[in-house]
Amino acid sequence: MRRFSLVFLMLCTAVTWARDDKTLENRYYIESEKDRPWEEIAVPMPDYPPADAQWLDLYVSNTHPARPKLMAQSVRIAPDNTVHYILNIQSLQGFNNITAEALHCPQISVKTFGYGDDVNRRWVVPKVSAWKTIGSVNENTDPVRHLLYRTFCEDGLPRNEAQMMERIRSRAMR
16 A cells, blocks of 8 residues: 555656646637626727707606706717717706716626816816616616616617617617
């Protein structure tokens, strides 16, 4: 038994010395696109909405206390498969709350890239901008982002601009 243990130990040592790969990585596995972790790509800030911008009124519910609007020309799909758009959640008194945002469908999250300064017609970039999960269980936490998520992300991302506008008209407007 002692000889067997000694032979086994020598074989293990020989196998370890014979290895040429010290990184312990699998060199034969080919990673697919789905296996790679998602990486955000820097997208430049859009121009501030012009005075004659076309805003689409979004329908959230009869009791929603604001008038959300989406700038039609701003909706686009970035190379990292996020949907970028300009949103205006106008108060009942008529005050604009304009934001430049993006939705990441797989993570059900939203990120604000800039807040609109309507007086100086410019973007104010937040000091900390992070992806925030849209309350997936309770739609009442953020009903406007929930509506946008259902519009852009259900059934996968739209393939082109025409399909995007059709989804906005059929899913987000009255």
